[in-house]
Amino acid sequence: MCPPGQQPDPHNADTDVGMDMGMDMGMDMDAGRTSDAAFAALLEGSAEELYESAPCGYLSTLMDGTIAKINRTLLGWLGLERESVVGRMRFTDLLTVGGRLYHETHFAPLLRMQGRIQGIALDIKQADGGRLPVLVSSAVKHGSTGEPLLIRTTVFDARDRRAYEEELLRARKAAEEARRASDEARRQAEADRARLQDALAVLQESLLPATLPPVPGVETAVHYRAASPDRLGGDFYDLFPVDGTRFAFFLGDVCGKGPQAAALTSLTRYTLRTAALHDADPVSALTTLNKVLHERYTGSDPRYCTVIFGILEPDPVTGRVTVRLASGGHPPALVLRADGTSDFLRTRGGLIVGVLPEAPFVTAVTTLAPGDTVLLYTDGLTEARTGEDRTTLYGDEALRTFTTGYAGQPPHAVVQALTGLLDGFGDGLDDDTALLALGVPAHPGAASTTAVAG
Numbered sequence: 202m203c204p205p206g207q208q209p210d211p212h213n214a215d216t217d218v219g220m221d222m223g224m225d226m227g228m229d230m231d232a233g234r235t236s237d238a239a240f241a242a243l244l245e246g247s248a249e250e251l252y253e254s255a256p257c258g259y260l261s262t263l264m265d266g267t268i269a270k271i272n273r274t275l276l277g278w279l280g281l282e283r284e285s286v287v288g289r290m291r292f293t294d295l296l297t298v299g300g301r302l303y304h305e306t307h308f309a310p311l312l313r314m315q316g317r318i319q320g321i322a323l324d325i326k327q328a329d330g331g332r333l334p335v336l337v338s339s340a341v342k343h344g345s346t347g348e349p350l351l352i353r354t355t356v357f358d359a360r361d362r363r364a365y366e367e368e369l370l371r372a373r374k375a376a377e378e379a380r381r382a383s384d385e386a387r388r389q390a391e392a393d394r395a396r397l398q399d400a401l402a403v404l405q406e407s408l409l410p411a412t413l414p415p416v417p418g419v420e421t422a423v424h425y426r427a428a429s430p431d432r433l434g435g436d437f438y439d440l441f442p443v444d445g446t447r448f449a450f451f452l453g454d455v456c457g458k459g460p461q462a463a464a465l466t467s468l469t470r471y472t473l474r475t476a477a478l479h480d481a482d483p484v485s486a487l488t489t490l491n492k493v494l495h496e497r498y499t500g501s502d503p504r505y506c507t508v509i510f511g512i513l514e515p516d517p518v519t520g521r522v523t524v525r526l527a528s529g530g531h532p533p534a535l536v537l538r539a540d541g542t543s544d545f546l547r548t549r550g551g552l553i554v555g556v557l558p559e560a561p562f563v564t565a566v567t568t569l570a571p572g573d574t575v576l577l578y579t580d581g582l583t584e585a586r587t588g589e590d591r592t593t594l595y596g597d598e599a600l601r602t603f604t605t606g607y608a609g610q611p612p613h614a615v616v617q618a619l620t621g622l623l624d625g626f627g628d629g630l631d632d633d634t635a636l637l638a639l640g641v642p643a644h645p646g647a648a649s650t651t652a653v654a655g
Contacts, residue, residue, distance in 0.1 A: 258335070258356030264349050266291035275356055280328030292354065297324045297332060308337075312352070316341045322359060334363040398430040408433075408466045413440045416448050416639075418515040419522055420574075422612035424620055424636040428581065434633035435462035435506075436579045437470055441477075446514065449477040449486075452577040452637045453508030453531060453554075465504050468497065473510060483510045483527035487554060487562045491529070494555030505555035507531040509548075509577055513639065522569045522641050527562045529554035532580055534565075535601060537608040537615065539572025539643065543601055546575065572609050574640030581634035582619070585626040595626070612638035 252259055258275025262268050268290050276283055279295065293301045300323040312318045317340040324332045339354040413421050427434045435455040443449045451473050455465040469490060476489035487510055498504035511526030511534075526534065526546070530553035533545040546567050552560040569575060578600070585595045603622060607615045616638050623634060 257358070260292070260354050260356070262292050262352045262354065264341075264352065266293055266352075268292060269351065278327070278333055278356075278358065279325065292352075295325045297326055300324050308339075312339055312341065316343075322363075325356070334359040336362070394431065408437060408463060408470070410439050410441075414442060414448075416440070416513060416515065418517065418520060418641065418645075419448075419513060420612045420640045420642050422616040422636075422638045424616050424634075426581075426620075426623055426630075426634045428631055428633050432458045433460065433463045434458065435466055436581065436633040436635035437466045438577070438635050438637045439470060439474065440637070440639075441474060443477050443481045443512070447481060448513040449474075449481060449510070450513065450577075450637065450639065451486075451508055451510040452579065452635055453506050453529075454579045454581075454633075454635075455506040456504060461502075461504070465494075465498075465506065468493070469506055469508070473508070477510075481512055483512060483525060484562045484564055486510050487527050487529050487551075488560070491554045491560045491562075492558070495558050498555065503556070505553050507553055507580075509534060520571055520641065520645060522639075523566065524569060524575055524639070525564060525566045527551060527564045529560065529562055532578065532583060532597065535576040535578070535604060536567055536569075537574045537576065537604055537610075537640075539570060539609045541605070541608045543605040543608050545597070545601065569639075569641045571641050571645075572643040574608075574610075574612050574615055574638050576604060576612075576615060577635075577637040577639075578619075579633065579635045581630065581632035582623065582636070584632060585623070586629035586631065587626065591629050609643070611642065612640040615640075 253273040255272060255274055258272060258278060260268055260271040260275060267288065268286055269288070271283065271286055276286065279286075293304055296304060303321075303323065308318060308321055308323075317338075319338040321337045322334065323337050324334055327333055336357040336359045337354060338357075339352050341349050342351050342353055344350050409425060413423060421440060423438060425434075425436065425438070435458060436453070437455070438450075438452040440448060440450045453469065455462050455469060457465070472490050472493050473486055476486040480486065480489075487508065490508070494504060494506070507528075507530040509526055509528045509531045511524055514523040514525070516522065524546075526548070528534075528548035528551040530551055533547045535543060536546050537543045546565050548563045548565045550561055550563045552562070554560065567575070583595055583597055583600055587593050587595050604615060604619070607618050616636050619636055623630060
């Protein structure tokens, strides 16, 4: 820096810059020489130090396994002194009993054949009685003429790996146990479900007649299909004599599913049978049922049903059968004629049974000639979901069109065709379905009763 008022000499400035540069270069050279010296010091004796303090164990053995050299790392793992190992112990002396057996039967023979072996998991014994899991790799060193001179072995601490493997095994065992428990629970659930289904099937059968009685001059066919074997259905039917010449029949559907529906079904069946024996008029029977249900289920849990109740009056002279029926909110009966036509036997105005204390019911009458059949069904058939998207209900008219193709055929043929139709609905069948077909044989003396299996 120049005194105040004095300008710097350019020549002196150049000299100062040169001196500064020279000093910097000298300092860099000194730093370089220091670094080289430190690196050289690091390299001096590094081979032996690397051998002794390596992060893995090293040892060299003669061909008979006698330990000729061992590093400090492995000695530390073993908890032994060099003097007690070198020339005094063999490699197999370091191993556990299982390790020695594996060494003799697998390790040593493979090493002799291949000249090297890698990554073998063994356990070595420690002086304090512990066991150390290790991974061992060995290679045979040969002389200039090819003769084996010694065996060089590296030993890696495998405790972390062993812990990881044991954790994997524990997780696998836990997963297997969970799977077995899940399988057992599934098997138990399936067994419980099977027992429940058996019990439900027995109870369901108790709500339906075991067989239908023969009716002179009439053929009958029935079919019942539950939407699910896991729940009780609410559909019902029956056929029974009321006197020496007339027979009563009914088919219906109670609201709900399960035990409550079963109780309602039982009450409905026995009420109708009792009412018919007292007064066989269809309107009278339904009126009695309506009164019983309304009184029984008045309150917070109303119960009701739809039902068709009818009377068969065979005429042995003409071979014809008069059918007089009334409906309480049920889908209309379908009459199939011997001439190939069909039509609904409607009872307009019939109210659902059990909803009101007093309900109107309407009677309809038809006569079945030889070859004619009247078909009763529940809405499980007409409300089946159809189409690719399963959103279209099958409907009454589709049923009429389908059954017209079987007009003139006996009841069992009609019901058998309908069971095939139900099969075709697949998962579109959401509700129980009951079918009851009553017909006059096309040929006298052919009356029969048929239960068509699903």
